[in-house]
Amino acid sequence: MADLTLRPVGDDTDAGSAYENSTFEVRDGDDVLGAFTVTLDDSLTASVAWDLGRTEEPRRSRAVNLAITYALDELGVTRVQTLLDEDSVADRRAAARAGMRRDGLVRRVGAPDQELLSRLSDDPHPGTREGFVAMLNAALPKKRAIAQALVRDDAGRVLLCELTYKREWDLPGGVVDPAESPADAVVRELREELGVEARVRGLRTVNWLPPWSAWDDAVLFVFDVESWDPQAPLTLQPTEIAAVHWCDRELVRERATAATIELLDSLDDDPAETYREAGQVFRGTV
Known part of the structure; x- marks a missing residue:
């Protein structure tokens, strides 16, 4: 040649x-x-x-x-x-x-x-x-990763954040930064958004989120995070967090995002499942 x-x-x-x-x-x-x-x-x-x-x-x-x-x-x-x-x-x-x-x-x-x-x-x-x-x-494609915290108080209520930029409430957390582990990200987000030093107990589940509206798909890591005193004062990040709420199942269904409601329902139905897909609980081989 x-x-x-x-x-x-x-x-x-x-x-x-x-x-x-x-x-x-x-x-x-x-x-x-x-x-x-x-x-x-x-x-x-x-x-x-x-x-x-x-x-x-x-x-x-x-x-x-x-x-x-x-x-x-x-x-x-x-x-x-x-x-x-x-x-x-x-x-x-x-x-x-x-x-x-x-x-x-x-x-x-x-x-x-x-x-x-x-x-x-x-x-x-x-x-x-x-x-x-x-x-x-x-x-190679770069898939967005999100880390969220599942925090429950002694009564079993779930902590949800009332956000400044959308109507529905959501679990605390956010997007994982480049070269940051999902576990580190959820600790950082709780520090930035709520002013708490969180202790991660472990990974609860992974949930794949398909493309929605103007958003690309993402992988959501949901961590079990140790609760703190519900009466303890929090330092909220004012640009993102309007308030936080300890929510029973009825309030979750009334105020949370559809994806969060589905996720919490899925966790109740099958708490041991390690991988899920929004819109369906994934039952295949990973």
């Missing part, structure tokens, strides 16, 4: 010459695979765009890597970026295999959303083990 080369379009200069906005043919021997445009955005950043037609792997990712290498080595930039339509599966795969990582999503009206991808000059080379691991880590 011949080495891929870049050839400037409409110019006889070598591909190593720097242009502020340059177009190149990508060649595999005598075959023209497609074209690249390399734009020097500023002294540190270049943007690449390409049309490689029906070129298949691995030549497609090799061609993308060639254009990125040109921009990094010949133009002296430290960052190369591109925008790709979310439905451009072949181009997105080629960009990932050429070491580009997803930076974010660019939303558009009346057109497919686009992914912003980039590669930095000090990123591991895509041909190395480190580069392959980095590519996988960047490409």
Whole structure:
């Protein structure tokens, strides 16, 4: 297999010459695979765009890597970026295999959303083990994780939070931060939201929440948390917590979110189940 080369379009200069906005043919021997445009955005950043037609792997990712290498080595930039339509599966795969990582999503009206991808000059080379691991880590989905506390008083009532941003009450807790364990997250949330130092007894159950309204799906970790004196004063986080309530089953059904009502019903029906799915209690093999 011949080495891929870049050839400037409409110019006889070598591909190593720097242009502020340059177009190149990508060649595999005598075959023209497609074209690249390399734009020097500023002294540190270049943007690449390409049309490689029906070129298949691995030549497609090799061609993308060639254009990125040109921009990094010949133009002296430290960052190369591109925008790709979310439905451009072949181009997105080629960009990932050429070491580009997803930076974010660019939303558009009346057109497919686009992914912003980039590669930095000090990123591991895509041909190395480190580069392959980095590519996988960047490409794999990131599922939202939530940690909540199940706290009961001596009478068996459940602690629910009256929230400032929605009508229904919910269990205390919140979203797990990056690189934070769910158990640490529920302790942190109780400290931030209620001003208490919680003691986690253990994991009660895991509940998968399907996409709902504008929210993506999530995995909910529900922890048994040791109760505190119901009469003890709490320091509520005013931006999120309007009040807290110790709720019997009737009040739970009257005021809690539908997902919380279903979860507590499910825990009563089968307290030993370790995995559940909102909308149904999961009975299969995990």
